[in-house]
Structures are given as C-alpha cells and as structure tokens.
Amino acid sequence: MIGSVQRALRLLEAVSDHPGGAPAKQLAREAGLPLPTAYHLLRTLTHEGYLRREQGVFVLGPAVGRLGRGAAGQDRREVVTGTMERWRDTLGVAVYFAVYREGEVELTALAESIEHPAVEEWADLRETAHAHAIGQCLLSQVDTRTRLDHLHRHPVEPLTPYTVRDASALLERLSAVERMQTVVERQEYVIGTACAAIPVTIGPTAAALAISLPLDQEHRLRPAVEQMRAELGGVIRSLMFSISI
Structure with missing residues (x-):
C-alpha cells in the first residue's frame, strides 16, 4: 500500500465533510495526520487542483469535479x-x-x-x-x-x-x-x-x-x-x- 496516497485520500474525505471549508489543523486532526504531513499534502493537492485555499480554509477544487464526471x-x-x-x-x-x-x-x-x-x-x-x-x-x-x-x-x-x-x-x-x-x-x-x-x-x-x-x-x-x-x-x-x- 502507498501510504502517501492513503493519507491524501483521507484529507480529501475530510475536506468533503466541510462544504464551507476547514483549516489545516482541523483537517490534520480529522485525518489522523501530523500537521507537517498534512500541510505538505494539502499544498500538493491544491497545486494539482483537487483543493482550493480560500481565506485560510481548504475546499474541494475543480479537479474533484472531473473525477465525479x-x-x-x-x-x-x-x-x-x-x-x-x-x-x-x-x-x-x-x-x-x-x-x-x-x-x-x-x-x-x-x-x-x-x-x-x-x-x-x-x-x-x-x-x-x-x-x-x-x-x-x-x-x-x-x-x-x-x-x-x-x-x-x-x-x-x-x-x-x-x-x-x-x-x-x-x-x-x-x-x-x-x-x-x-x-x-x-x-x-x-x-x-x-x-x-x-x-x-x-x-x-x-x-x-x-x-x-x-x-x-x-x-x-x-x-x-x-x-x-x-x-x-x-x-x-x-x-x-x-x-x-
């Protein structure tokens, strides 16, 4: 199993539970990840378009919509x-x-x-x-x-x-x-x-x-x-x- 992929998916699941967005600390806690690891994965997911950062919170990005389609x-x-x-x-x-x-x-x-x-x-x-x-x-x-x-x-x-x-x-x-x-x-x-x-x-x-x-x-x-x-x-x-x- 590829651990980094599992951790990224847990973060995406955590973000999807918050339509209005959630801060990195809360997402790290809900995904059961150390904060530095969560920050690194959140930045990567944002760069790839799966997340967006808006006013200090993370929300789902347009790339997730492509997965849905x-x-x-x-x-x-x-x-x-x-x-x-x-x-x-x-x-x-x-x-x-x-x-x-x-x-x-x-x-x-x-x-x-x-x-x-x-x-x-x-x-x-x-x-x-x-x-x-x-x-x-x-x-x-x-x-x-x-x-x-x-x-x-x-x-x-x-x-x-x-x-x-x-x-x-x-x-x-x-x-x-x-x-x-x-x-x-x-x-x-x-x-x-x-x-x-x-x-x-x-x-x-x-x-x-x-x-x-x-x-x-x-x-x-x-x-x-x-x-x-x-x-x-x-x-x-x-x-x-x-x-x-």
Whole structure:
C-alpha cells in the first residue's frame, strides 16, 4: 500500500465533510495526520487542483469535479452495456453499437454470448461498410460528399454472391433509404446471416444499433427491432455520452 496516497485520500474525505471549508489543523486532526504531513499534502493537492485555499480554509477544487464526471460517465456506459445485454438475452440476438467517426466505421460496444454469438469479423468492418447493415446504416445518414469520400478510400468489393456489386448500385440504394429507416442486410457480409441496423442520429454524429441472427431466424428481426425502438428513448442520453467519447 502507498501510504502517501492513503493519507491524501483521507484529507480529501475530510475536506468533503466541510462544504464551507476547514483549516489545516482541523483537517490534520480529522485525518489522523501530523500537521507537517498534512500541510505538505494539502499544498500538493491544491497545486494539482483537487483543493482550493480560500481565506485560510481548504475546499474541494475543480479537479474533484472531473473525477465525479468520470464516475457519471462510467454509470452511463453501464446503462448502455446493460441495456444491450438485456436485449441480447430477452430478444436472443447479438447486439452492436457503432458510430461513424472521422471517416471510419467504429464498433464501440458489443453484447454477445455463446448462445447468441456475434458475426465473425472475417473482413475489416471499416473497409467493408458497403457489405453490412451497420455500415450501410451509417453511410445512409451522412451527406453525399462524405459517402463518396468513404467509397474512394474503401472501394466496393463483393464479399459474397449477395453483396452489392459496385459503388453506383450502393449509392442508389443508400439514397432510397428514408430518414431513420431501419436497414436490413441478408448474407451480404457473411453467408447464412441476416442483420438489421437502427439509425441513431445525435447532433452531427451518425450512429447505429444493430442486431444479427442466423438466416433461418430472419423472421425475428423485425419484432426485435420494434422492441428496441420502443425502448430506445430510455437510453438515448447514455448513447449520446458513448458517441462523445
């Protein structure tokens, strides 16, 4: 155990018990520290922004607030992953959350299990956005210039006999997707699998929630998507946080 860290934490706890602030002698006594040690740690904590000294007393500083935001952020991440895991178990699907960030498809969260495995990423998702529901959903949300730039960097290449054949056909398909419409893909990325992706547009960032199923269970896609849409409002703020990080 690192004693100096323990002592600093005890001082922070003592300061937090006094919203109006407390002097060094009182804090040293409450933290059970010799006064010279308390002075040294209080100066260090003040220098780092965890404390402020105001009219002879110490109060919590702005750096403590950043720690609090980190904890809140962790809570929001847990809401997202917990909801995805619940959907996985109740709907019997693998669940994905992805964003389009800096010109690339980025899978940020995945809920799978032995019973409901995710699709094997045998071809890089970033380079094959044209061939899977997640990528098609994200590209349907961005403007034409962004789509063209993406396809210039990642040309359309058929992965299976069902993959869209060229960029022109893909652009025509994407232009026909209505705003906030679910995108369904069948065997375009991998044979024997069907996927659906729900667009989640928050501010300027395109995002998508997606699910996958064996092709012989495709009839379960639509009911699962409808249930997820109905419950999406309860996690939208947590998804906003996930997009921002």
